[in-house]
Amino acid sequence: MGFRKAASILAISTTLALALSGCTSDKPAPSASPAPSASSAPTSNTAEDSSDPRLEKLGLDSNFKFKETHKITVEIYDRGNDGGTKPEDNFYTQYIKDGMLRDHNVEVTFVPVPRWTEGEVINNLLAGNQAPDISLTYSYPTIQTYANMGGVLDLGPIVEENKDILPDMWDYLTEANIYWDKDPSTGTLWALETRLNVLNRINTFVREDWLKKLNLQAPTTLQEFESMLVAFKDNASTLLGKDADKMIPFSTSFDIGWRADHLTSSFVPNNLTDKDIYIQGFDDRHFLFPNYKEGIKTLNKWYNEGLVWKDFSLYPAGDTTEDNLMKMGYVGAFIHNWDYPYRNGDDSIHASLQRLVGPDAAYIAVEPFANDAGVYKKFLSGPVDRKIFFPATNKEPIASLLYVNWISKLENRVFLQFGEEGVTHEKLPDGSFKTIATTGEKIMNSPANIDYTITSNGLNLGDPDKTVKSIANGYAGVDSKYIEIANQITTHDGRVGKNANVGEIKAEDGQGQALKEKRDTLLNKAVVASVDKFDAIYDAGMKDYLGSGGQAIIDERAAAWEKYFGKDTMLK
């Protein structure tokens, strides 16, 4: 009796332990063979073969529709916007799902990833073998790191062999974007660079009504800009009345590199070579460009003269405090995304200003910062945006590529960017689109649904003229004058980034975040330093930055440049 009981306890406990440990122990071991399905993608030997048996092999009919339903998961950014719909389940995702099922017999499931921490979250998903079949990120180094561990599919052979079933993707992204990241020595391709249709980056904005009130012209030099800030400060009671103590002549955020870029770029020598840009340019804030420090020094001077918002460094990314100060009308000038005050319809800074301050109150883009050659140079990025990659866990590379193709198709992306006629847009007589701000189930959670049109950032209607007109129409409730000026200035005298493709830079592996943190820390500390301590703090921070991996990256980049371009200093 006793033995039987003991035995049964033992039996129960072992089954329990086995069952539970079974669950855990098979989890960490992912596919033992990383990416066989990719490199040995089904293919017939020569391209001249009739495509039928190949399609047959892929399980597709002649319309590129799968005979059996395939399932894929797709990453989607979640912005948590006010009044927004569920990013993974709404009117637009339904449009995509229906379309993919209809055209390719592919069932799509969306995986929401928070927009502002996308890098961290996709890391976690990758590490846990949970990354969506179609993943995207702005950080190529993340992809490279996982690729080195065997965690990413090599897209090179797949996109090449299946060119014929992906016409829209090839047509829209073009060879340049598709092969942008192709490793020059190994030929591997870990990611597709999606298209940045509008190279607009940032602008310098000032309060137009304040300029008028103080009888000032829009500043065209650094000196004029500075005097304007001083004038704002000195005339706080004229401009703000009883709120005079709230006056902020110039506001910025902890992300100084972005939020002072036009100012700092004007200190960079005009004759910078492509080589310099490549070697010093791995920090996307241009922070390593020659003479950058002088720009920060100017900001430091302004800060110490009380011209800069005192609390700027305290608020984290995504915090709305600064926006609210702009909306309340306390901020005189700032540098930010090229259309920052005008975006977001009714909730825009522009609309709020007009409601809270008055119909004259508005921000207007200005161009005060010229460089040593008198050129208002702006460093623009290349025509690339997010990077699409397939993790090694993707068992449906063809279905996934068909998705990328589908979302690149003109008809589909135009619908996603503009929505339904009469609800989110109207057609103007000239053929251009005008967006209408909407709420409820057809609200767009991101401007022009950028989060769904994963291969496009910015409008592209297939017709440049219509596109430009539609961009200007895209800001409901904002006088198109403001948009036109902003659109013109933001790329004026711009220098578009080129693709110096030299393959992987090993020193960058895993360094991105740590160096970014160091850059922000150094810039913030330097701006708030007292004038006499500025040099010491900046130089110490720079030394730390370079010593913690920055210099190694510069050296490796310089060597890679020499290897591929020799003595040339400019790219073709």
Place this chain on the structure above:
Amino acid sequence: MEITNKSKSLSYIKRYWILYLMMLLPLAFFIIFRYIPMGYIQIAFKNYSIVKSPWEMGWAANHGFEYFIKAFSNRDFLYALRNTILLNFLDLLLGFPAPIILAILLNELAFKRFKKFTQTVVYMPHFLSWVIISGLALQLFAPTNGLVNIMINKMGFASIPFLNEPAYWVVTYIFLGIWQSCGWNTIIYLAAIAGINPELYEASAVDGASRLRKIWHITLPGIRPTIIVLLILSLGHILGSDFERPYALRNTLVTEVSDVISIFVYNNGIRGLQFSLTTAVGLFQSVVGVIFLFGANALAKKSGERGIW
């Protein structure tokens, strides 16, 4: 002799088998979620790869200690180590006695209702997450827009940089920590005080002892074992670090004091993908924690206390 012992324990199991059976569940929990994952400690000694199980990963250089050497030659890690010790030590110094004092104060309150009310009020902050507290801190302590500083300015003084200067930030950090957890931590002390024999208080009242005397000679000695146990446990955490609290409260101007080990691990591991390095750091942290725990326990035992085991 042995046989009787054996049969004794067998009959014991026979009689209470249900209890033993129930023990299996927590045991299974600890084995599965606490012991099996320890196998992954080896990542600290190996070159991490996402597609291999830890058993298949190759050994790191320097007999597997490459990542420990890397960590200790990393300036940021050494800063993080210093900050962790500094902040935890200050927390211990100021934060540890606070709930004891508060518990004694609460215990001395005569009106039952008022005591209950006060207790509830001081518990409350415990339920706020650090993200919310940091939001409150910004609203209150920001140099120009913070309520406290606006008041200070109106009184004619200059703003106090509660959040944007390292030394002040440390004070704010410790203060907010005490504010958040002090009330909650009184619970265990109040329970211990409730367990003190009331006859002792009555006898001392007969002897004419004052309130302070009673606290000093009866209450404090009465809760001494509890204090010691909690002290040992908190010493085990001297290198452990919260993530949420420093991460939510930090900003770029105070990184030299705010970046503790957990933030180092987050930035270099989760965001920087250097998993082997950060596992090594985590392992180091745990080993030091265990050493402190044993050390404190041995000391307590030496000075005549019971310790924790």
